[in-house]
Amino acid sequence: MATERQPEAYDLCEKHVESFTAPRGWQVIRLAASFEPEPPSEDDLLALADAVRDASRHQRPRPQPAERTGRPGGILPSPLTQQASETLPEMDGSEIMRRGHLRVLRGQKED
Secondary structure, eight states: OOOOTTTOOOOOOOOHHHTOOOTTTOOOOOOOOOOOOOOOOOOOOOOHHHHHHHHHSSOOOOOOOOOOOOOOOOOOOTTTTHHHHHHSSOTTTTTEEEEEEEEEOOOOOOO
């Protein structure tokens, strides 16, 4: 990776540099070098440990259960366990159940 910002240069990982194609008229210079990533230094590990320790000290408020709000227009669906006859207008003989604008209709018996 570059140590300075260069707008005309790309820093790509090994996987992506192999599939990179430049626009017409551009010249691509590929750096042929193999780099071994450095293992984390002791300072990096200590900084990580400090960050985790600091985060664990902060008391977070317990999450509150979400409020159940209705749909736009104030219509709440009735629970599935509630009897349809308790809350819904009367149904004609072909309806088994009604929920909102949906209805379950009786099917025709097959002979």
